Amino acid sequence: MLALSLASPCVVEHHTIPVINISTFSTGGDAERSRLGALWDTAMSSAGFAVITGHGVPLEVINKLYDAASQFFAYEHEQKMESCLNVGYGAGGYVPLGVEAVARSRPEGADSPADIVENLVFSYGGDPEREAVMPATPESLQPAVAAYWKHMLMTLDALMELSAVALHLPADYFKDDFRDPKNNLRLAHYPALMAHDAARSSGALRYGAHTDYTGFTILRQDPAANGLQAQMADGEWVGVPALADGLVINAGDLIQVWTNDRWRSPPHRVLNPPVGSAAPARLSLVFFTGPADGTTIEALPTCVDSETNPAKYAPISAREHLLGKLRASNTDTKQ
Numbered sequence: 533m534l535a536l537s538l539a540s541p542c543v544v545e546h547h548t549i550p551v552i553n554i555s556t557f558s559t560g561g562d563a564e565r566s567r568l569g570a571l572w573d574t575a576m577s578s579a580g581f582a583v584i585t586g587h588g589v590p591l592e593v594i595n596k597l598y599d600a601a602s603q604f605f606a607y608e609h610e611q612k613m614e615s616c617l618n619v620g621y622g623a624g625g626y627v628p629l630g631v632e633a634v635a636r637s638r639p640e641g642a643d644s645p646a647d648i649v650e651n652l653v654f655s656y657g658g659d660p661e662r663e664a665v666m667p668a669t670p671e672s673l674q675p676a677v678a679a680y681w682k683h684m685l686m687t688l689d690a691l692m693e694l695s696a697v698a699l700h701l702p703a704d705y706f707k708d709d710f711r712d713p714k715n716n717l718r719l720a721h722y723p724a725l726m727a728h729d730a731a732r733s734s735g736a737l738r739y740g741a742h743t744d745y746t747g748f749t750i751l752r753q754d755p756a757a758n759g760l761q762a763q764m765a766d767g768e769w770v771g772v773p774a775l776a777d778g779l780v781i782n783a784g785d786l787i788q789v790w791t792n793d794r795w796r797s798p799p800h801r802v803l804n805p806p807v808g809s810a811a812p813a814r815l816s817l818v819f820f821t822g823p824a825d826g827t828t829i830e831a832l833p834t835c836v837d838s839e840t841n842p843a844k845y846a847p848i849s850a851r852e853h854l855l856g857k858l859r860a861s862n863t864d865t866k867q
């Protein structure tokens with residue numbers, strides 16, 4: 533089917549990102565669960581991206597985090613830097629503009645400029661005792677992170693069960709590996725851009741082309757400012773719809789390795805709005821997920837066959853894999 537690009541109205545796209553309503557997965561009978569599983573398998577095998585609706589995360593929970601994060605990013609630079617660990621992206625806390633260059637995580641992007649983004653990152657559910665940094669203000673931030681995280685865990689459980697059904701594995705196949713999952717919440721603020729902003733003419737993107745490193749990413753794309761594009765297997769870049777009631781899901785590298793290339797970890801990027809017109813700020817709520825650190829990632833039993841489809845990757849622990857990616861993607865790689 534042909535569809536007009538969201539990013540550029542002049543470009544005709546040959547692919548589209550599937551939108552899947554998963555509301556009947558938990559309550560439906562076997563036939564309905566298999567139907568959704570088949571849709572999921574097709575989405576992850578082709579685009580590696582889908583937009584889910586009917587996910588059950590209340591809009592109020594999403595909006596509270598969006599509002600609290602917006603308040604944080606509106607603070608003066610000095611105040612935000614009080615939450616910065618100065619160790620690059622990956623350790624938690626505030627990461628100012630100029631530090632992250634995500635495209636450097638791929639060999640073809642080794643010389644990429646820094647992304648036009650600042651981040652606030654959490655790794656432990658917003659628990660002030662465990663987070664490396666939990667900003668004291670705005671006061672609404674900590675409870676908003678904790679509530680959002682709780683709903684992300686429920687969404688993650690549903691996605692892993694849906695994936696098991698899609699791959700013809702027992703529905704609880706991933707339960708043990710996700711009892712103590714390794715998740716991160718990245719609040720990503722792409723500042724408003726002036727019509728002829730210097731960063732834009734230097735070739736920098738809001739977020740350079742990359743793949744995500746671990747399991748599924750659950751992304752709340754700003755409904756007021758799209759810009760996310762996914763790359764299809766034939767090289768075409770396709771706009772990912774920013775639906776107010778949708779969550780964008782994409783498979784990360786560990787999913788591709790785990791499924792022995794049955795599912796794709798697709799490159800994706802956040803384009804700048806066209807030069808010449810001012811662009812509003814954009815705020816993404818990005819929840820990266822993955823199995824427990826010690827999980828060995830090797831071809832799932834339904835994705836490998838010693839004769840017809842041998843394993844393509846050497847086994848690797850989830851932790852080793854993530855550390856390698858993080859080392860490559862900070863502008864100061866010594867950190």
Ligand SMILES: O=C(O)CCC(=O)C(=O)O
Nearest residue numbers: 720744753760802816818
């Ligand atoms: O902000 C977005 O839309 C995408 C962010 C992203 O790709 C990421 O955080 O890995």
Ligand SMILES: [Fe+2]
Nearest residue numbers: 742743744800
């Ligand atoms: Fe990403």
